[in-house]
Amino acid sequence: MNGACEKWKDQLLEAALAGATTKDLEEHLRGCAKCSTELDEVRARAARLDALLPLVARGAEPSADFRARVLAAAEAASEGKRARPWRAWTLAGAAAVVVVVLMVAVTWQRRTARMIPGDELAGAQKLAEWRAPSDGLLRTPGQEILRTMPKLGESYLNVPVKKDEEE
Amino acid sequence: MSALIARAEVHGPEAGFGERIAENQRRVFQIAYSVLGNSADAEDAAQEAFLRAYQKFDSLRDAEKFRGWVNRIVFRLALNRRRGHGRRLTRDTAWQMTETRTMVDGAKDAEQLVMLDRLRREIERLPEKLRSVLQLSLAEEMEAADVGAVLGIPEGTVRSRMHTARKLLLEVMK
Numbered sequence: 001m002n003g004a005c006e007k008w009k010d011q012l013l014e015a016a017l018a019g020a021t022t023k024d025l026e027e028h029l030r031g032c033a034k035c036s037t038e039l040d041e042v043r044a045r046a047a048r049l050d051a052l053l054p055l056v057a058r059g060a061e062p063s064a065d066f067r068a069r070v071l072a073a074a075e076a077a078s079e080g081k082r083a084r085p086w087r088a089w090t091l092a093g094a095a096a097v098v099v100v101v102l103m104v105a106v107t108w109q110r111r112t113a114r115m116i117p118g119d120e121l122a123g124a125q126k127l128a129e130w131r132a133p134s135d136g137l138l139r140t141p142g143q144e145i146l147r148t149m150p151k152l153g154e155s156y157l158n159v160p161v162k163k164d165e166e167e
Numbered sequence: 168m169s170a171l172i173a174r175a176e177v178h179g180p181e182a183g184f185g186e187r188i189a190e191n192q193r194r195v196f197q198i199a200y201s202v203l204g205n206s207a208d209a210e211d212a213a214q215e216a217f218l219r220a221y222q223k224f225d226s227l228r229d230a231e232k233f234r235g236w237v238n239r240i241v242f243r244l245a246l247n248r249r250r251g252h253g254r255r256l257t258r259d260t261a262w263q264m265t266e267t268r269t270m271v272d273g274a275k276d277a278e279q280l281v282m283l284d285r286l287r288r289e290i291e292r293l294p295e296k297l298r299s300v301l302q303l304s305l306a307e308e309m310e311a312a313d314v315g316a317v318l319g320i321p322e323g324t325v326r327s328r329m330h331t332a333r334k335l336l337l338e339v340m341k
Binding site: 013014016017042045046048049052053054055056057060061062063066067069070071073074077078 | 188189198206210221279282286302305306333336338
């Protein structure tokens with residue numbers, strides 16, 4: 001196939017697979033011996049491919065005792081299943097015991113967490129009431145004045161005046 | 168014959184299961200084989216698919232339902248097995264596959280077997296979507312509708328992917 005015929009490549013494949021040619025291709029084939037030969041070759045290849053494809057899987061067969069083996073395996077599985085109920089009950093019982101133990105443990109832990117011993121409680125109280133020694137140094141006379149709320153018209157610095165000084 | 172085989176053919180909860188295996192085993196095996204490429208793995212996958220079907224047999228008594236279900240399962244199991252094995256997965260050669268068959272025309276068959284090996288390699292190189300459709304279509308009694316049911320795609324899509332796959336193979340199989 002020369003360069004000019006390259007564009008017919010796809011149509012030749014389609015023609016070989018479908019077994020029919022389009023009008024355009026037929027016209028081209030009338031004047032192109034190379035493409036006609038190519039089409040014959042592709043058709044022969046398609047026939048070979050169609051003969052080979054089924055052999056890819058269909059040549060293979062399961063062994064003669066396949067059915068018997070499957071049935072034997074199914075029987076073994078079903079016997080195992082029948083023998084298993086006691087195992088299932090044992091597992092269910094064990095799981096129930098574990099759940100109960102866990103529940104008791106959690107409840108016990110919560111209860112003990114609520115009961116704080118007396119010395120620990122006293123210690124905690126002491127810790128809550130603790131003040132830094134430097135707090136006393138930071139105390140000033142002004143703090144007392146600032147704690148009181150002055151009435152309307154009064155001042156924070158309402159220093160009482162001595163009567164003799166007024167006279 | 169084991170107790171279950173006898174039961175499978177007469178009555179009981181397993182009644183009909185043996186019959187279902189007989190009806191489906193070739194196709195189920197071939198689906199697995201088309202994906203895995205060797206008989207040992209294909210048989211394992213097929214057996215696992217039937218065992219799973221056995222566990223659900225109560226809901227799979229209908230022959231059509233069983234057929235569709237087991238097709239789907241064996242394809243997935245085979246894909247999983249292939250992914251799991253990766254490069255370790257060995258493929259039967261065409262020679263191993265046909266060792267028990269009689270060669271009518273030795274020279275012609277030899278050429279065909281070489282081509283078959285090559286074709287398998289080319290199928291492996293196809294894009295996943297095209298390869299799945301092709302592999303499923305290659306098993307016996309797998310129509311476009313069956314392939315579509317396994318892959319969850321419409322019948323028309325199956326046909327179009329199949330056509331594209333054949334075209335690509337035709338191009339490379341010179």
